[in-house]
Amino acid sequence: MRTRPNWIAGAAALLWLAVVLLPVFLMLRASFESQGTYLANGPIALPTEFSLDNFARSFEIGFGRYLLNAGIIALGTVAIVLILVPPLAFAIVRSRSRTVRAVFRVLLIGLAVPAQVVVIPLYFLIDSLGLFDTLLGVILPTAAFVVPLTTLVLTGSMREISGETYEAMALDGAGSVRTFLNLVLPLSRGGIATIVVYTALNAWNGFLLPLILTRSPEVMVATVGLSQFRQQFSVDIPGLLSAVVLTIIPIFVVYLFARRALVAGLTGVGGK
Amino acid sequence: MPSAAPRARRGTTQARRVGQHEAGRPGAVWALPAALYFVLFALLPLGFAVWLSFTSYNGIRLAPPRFIGLENWTRLVADPVVLGSVGTTLTLVVVAVATQVPLGLLTGVWAAGPQRFRAVIGALYFIPLLMSTAAVSVLWSSLIDPNFGLPNALPFLFGDGNLLGDKGSALGVVAFIYLWGATPLYTLIFQGAARTIPLSLYQAAQLDGAGIVRQFFSITLPQLRNTIITVSILIVVGTFTAFDIILILTRGGPDNGTAILPFLMYEQAFVSFDLGYGSAIAVVLVVLAAVVSTVMVKITGYADMAGTQEGI
Known part of the structure; x- marks a missing residue:
């Protein structure tokens, strides 16, 4: 106007x-x-x-492996979040249990506790579990730290399902499992896409957890690889920048195909 | 499903309504797996950090943490490096909020305008968000390299070009890179929020003869109050992730000038292998984060929102 x-x-x-x-x-x-x-x-x-020489050289010195590791971590983290978060979000939106409400409050507090503050005990925990220097050892805590935000985003999306729809399901005699599988999951596809993209992005871009929880080049991820290249080859700027470009390409592809989910996931944080 | 058999003939309407109310509602069991998982990998470690802060531990499995009482804490309160680091952290937080909020607000509100090209430019603003903090840091470290980067090409802008050689300018560089990588998110949030402001408010203001500047301060700003608060808190918490920038760019230097608390914690724990002392620094961070998160929940009313929408 x-x-x-x-x-x-x-x-x-x-x-x-x-x-x-x-x-x-x-x-x-x-x-x-x-x-x-x-x-x-x-x-x-x-x-x-x-x-394309710079890119070829990045692969020669092992950057392909780092990209692959980051991809595996992203996939593993997404898998865990997909198993854990939708049932939790469903419970938060529909359950009358006090326990669930308490869980939600704890998660809201967790929202603002960054992973940085618990890396030392996490190192101890992962090392005690015998998972130090493994990809799984990075995946487990990475997934834990996206639980609060992804839950918040998904509850927002599940709240949009109207009460009448639930009542209709209940009138049909559907229990919670059937309601979840046949009603809630299909109707919250948008929210689920959002949390998948958000989780994958977070895992792919993670730095501190893989830095601390891995040591060998076989399990190194792209971000940590970048920081190491920067120390080793700081003179070779085109080479360094080509490695940076390689880390962006997968996200750019996601951006092209799932722009809406990506943007929604990112703004979900402070939208309200 | 045994009770899938017809709802019919189940007694009075009233009884049916009560049953209906509970039917299909999930019990607490649904929340348990995720809750336990979160407790194991996020909350338990939080408590464990407190315990570790009272121990001597060098990260080797053969030598488990040994209780040493308040030793780490008495050392911490007298440690000038920690004190300096608190100052550096707060400086970075204040600079970040003071630069990123106005920039995100202005670009976001501008991009929310009705013209099509504004939306297109808004999408271009988004690009740094596709990069990890590590990628952003390596990109900028190449760009500001004194020998091969911009300072060498544009000496009139950068003086001697050694931006990371001086405490003040090094922290400035960190703040700028943090701004470059993070502000697009806030632009996006403000853009979304600005679009929800009812157009009628602006129309009314125009009839009253209010100019654009006046409209911005009298309508846009008050309407975006909650968003501004949320974004500020996100920036404060996000400052912890400036760790990535600092590790890659300055390693805390020069002379600890950019060693914010998370970096100091990392350095103590994983470079000097004093994990007990590192944990004490982590606990200081936890307290800071907890204060911020409580304020966040209070001010934005996330919890209340959940309460009023329960069961609708």
């Missing part, structure tokens, strides 16, 4: 757009050129070379 254009806001918005896009552009360009070209032209230049 604004009638006259707001030039100042427009200029500021475009300036911020440049701050966001310029580094991304410089990164993409540099990742396709040799170190010689990069050094000759400097960080700010137009593309002159298009070579």
